[in-house]
Amino acid sequence: MKDLKEKSRDIQKIKSSLIERKLHLEDELASLQSEKYDDQTQDPADQASSAVFETLQSSLQHNELAEYKMIMKALEMIDQGTYGYCLDCEQPISERRLLSFPNASRCVSCQEKAEESAKNKDF
Ligand SMILES: [Zn+2]
Structure with a gap:
C-alpha cells in the first residue's frame, strides 16, 4: 500500500x-x-x-x-x-505536470495525441 x-x-x-x-x-x-x-x-x-x-x-x-x-x-x-488520473489511459498524471497544469485531465502523451487529433479535425 x-x-x-x-x-x-x-x-x-x-x-x-x-x-x-x-x-x-x-x-x-x-x-x-x-x-x-x-x-x-x-x-x-x-x-x-x-x-x-x-x-x-x-x-x-x-x-x-x-x-x-x-x-x-x-x-x-x-x-x-x-x-490526477489520465482520462484516456487511466494512469496517474505526474505531479510535476499537475503542478504546472492543475486542470490537466490527460497525461502528456495522451494530451499530445488528443491535440493532434483536434488539429486534424480543423482541416
Ligand atoms: Zn494517458
Missing part, C-alpha cells in the same frame, strides 16, 4: 498549492473589480489608452476567472478522489 500513500501525499501538496493560488486569484479579481469602478473621472485625452487598458484588464480578468474556475474544479475532483 506504499504507492497509495505516496500518491495521497502528493495530492495534498498539489491541493495546498491550488488553494494558495485560489486565494491569490481571489485577491487579484477583487482588486481588478474595484479598479474598474474607481476609474470614473478621466481626462478625455486618456480615453483611447484607457480603452486599450480596459480591454487588457477585462481579458486579464477573463483569464483569471477561467483559471479560478479551473482550480475550483480541480479541488472538487481532489475531494471526490478522481483527480
